[in-house]
Amino acid sequence: MTGLLRLSGLIDAVNEGIGKLAYWLVLVAVVVSSVNAVIRYAFNISSNAWLELQWYLFAAVFLLCAGYTFLRNEHIRIDIVLGRFSRRVQAWVDIFGILVFMFPMSILILKLSLPMFWDSFHTNEMSSDAGGLIRWPAKLLIPVGFFLLTAQGVSELIKRIAFLTGHRDEPGEKMHSHS
Template sequence: MTPLRRYIAVVDRINRAIGRVTMYGIFALMAVLLWSSISKTFFNPSLWTLEMAQFLMVGYYILGGPYSIQMGSNVRMDLLYGEWSTRRKAAVDIVTVCFLIFYLGVLLWGGIDSTEYAFKYGGERSPTAWRPYIWPIKVVMCIGIFLMLLQAISELFKDILRLRGEEVPVNVL
C-alpha cells in the first residue's frame, strides 16, 4: 500500500498548493468587475471586462475544484450518507468516484481535442468585439480537469484504504 500512500501524499500536496494560490484569484475577478463598473459609470465601457471576468471565473472554478474535492467541500446528498459507517461510506464512494473518474476522463479527452483545434487553426478567437484568443483558457481548463482527475484517483485510493480498515492520510491545512 506504500505506492497508494505516496500517490495520495504527492497529489494532495500539489492540489492543496494550487488551490491555496487559486483562492486569491477572487481578488483579480473583483478588480476586473470593479473596473467594469467604474468604466461603465464614468468613462466609455471597456470591451474586455465581461469576457475577462468569465475567463478568470473559469480558472478560479476549475483550478479550485481539486482542492474542493480534497477538502470534502463538494456538494453531497447527505440524507442517508451522514448516518452510515466509515466503511459503508467508503464502499459507496468507491462506486461514485469511479463514475467521476470516467466523466473527467471523457471531459479531458474532449478538452484536449478542443485545445488542439484552437492551436491548429491559427488561434481560435472569441466572436465578440474584443476577440481574445481562446487557447489560454482552454489550456487552463485542461490542466484543471487533469488535476481534478488526479484528485479523484487520490480519493479512490483513500476510500480503498478506508474499506481495508487502514489509516488514511489526513489533509493538513
C-alpha cells in the same frame, strides 16, 4: 500501499497549492470587475476584453478548484442518506461513486476537451467580439481542471482503499497538515 499513500499525498499537495493560488484569482476577478464597472459608468468606456477577462477568471477559479473542492470534501454529497451508515459503508459508496460516476465523466470531458484546446491553440482562435481576447487559454483550463479533478479522484480512491484495508484511520483524514 505506502507508495500509493505517498502518491495520494502528492496529488493532495498539488490540488491544495492550486486551490490556494486560486484564492488570488478571486481577488483579481473582483478587482477587474469593479474597475471595469467604475470605468464603464464613470467614463462611459467599455471593452470586450475586460468582460472576457472576467469570465476567464471565473472559469479558472471554477475549473482549477474542482480537485481542491474534492480534496476538502466540500463537493456535492448525499450526506443526509450516508450519515446513517458506518464509515466503512460510506467508504464503499465513495469508491463506487468515484469509479462509476466521477471517473467516466471527468475522463470523457478531459478527452473531448483536449482536441478543442489544441485546435484553438493552433489556429490562435480569437474572440468573435471586437477587442476580445484569444480563446485558447480559456479552453486550456478545461482539460487542466478535469485532469486535476481526475487526479484527486485517484487520491481519494487510494485513501478509501487504505481505510478499508486498515492502512489509514479515517478515509477523509489528511495525510499532512497545511497552514
